Amino acid sequence: MAETAERLDITAARREVLGQVLDTWSVLVLEELCESPRRFNELRRLLPVTQKSLTATLRRLERTGIVERIVISDRPVAIEYRITRLGKTLRDPIDAILAWVEQHLDEIDRARARFDDEAAT
């Protein structure tokens, strides 16, 4: 039982961060910010994400310490989002996942087609 409890404790903490960090929009926003700092609407144009979700994603990443929200101008309100040192350490693992996806997309498509065919039978 102690074993189980410990195990679940670990995964509970893990799960929370995992859910935030591995969220689809988080991953894609992160990729963008790794290339260079971006403005809010710049990100909107780059990704098919709604304003609401982008706002939520940026807030979450900011809270987690992965991106920084920098006011670059007061008068015409201008805000820049940039990746933090912590965020940069995420780049390699995330890139590895993205590379995996790119590399296995075809295989996944075939697997899905096979599965759906068998299900239709």
Added chain:
Amino acid sequence: MAETAERLDITAARREVLGQVLDTWSVLVLEELCESPRRFNELRRLLPVTQKSLTATLRRLERTGIVERIVISDRPVAIEYRITRLGKTLRDPIDAILAWVEQHLDEIDRARARFDDEAAT
């Protein structure tokens, strides 16, 4: 515009797979199955996941070609889930992410506390 369209096309395909592969339960189930094949209820005991979500997760992973569902006995219905060759290739990237989480949990906690403090001000 062609640039944008192409970019969105790529991310659309990416997004789908990302969403499935990086799903919290998928990641944790995958970790378990990497250790050894598991039965349905075995997984339930190992992870704080509901039956419904576990069923959905396993179906999704099966469809994506990442896990295999093997009937090991008809009479007493017994089913084993095991990782596929494709699934195994996911292990390294996923482990990298998990390692990242473990490594930076404290830093994330501090960042969150800081954020919440500032917000409260």
Added chain:
DNA sequence: AGTAGTGGTATCGCATGGATACCTGGTCTA
């Protein structure tokens, strides 16, 4: 016969996320 385990499906209610509209300001141009 009763209880427990196996691998599920069905239903309900709440929270999350997308689409859409709207808002507060500032800039630019006519």
Added chain:
DNA sequence: TAGACCAGGTATCCATGCGATACCACTACT
């Protein structure tokens, strides 16, 4: 100075997802 347009959001509605719960068919054990 009015109108159009940009910025960075908030507010609202609605569909979908997910957890909790109940239930089912079958087998095994006692």
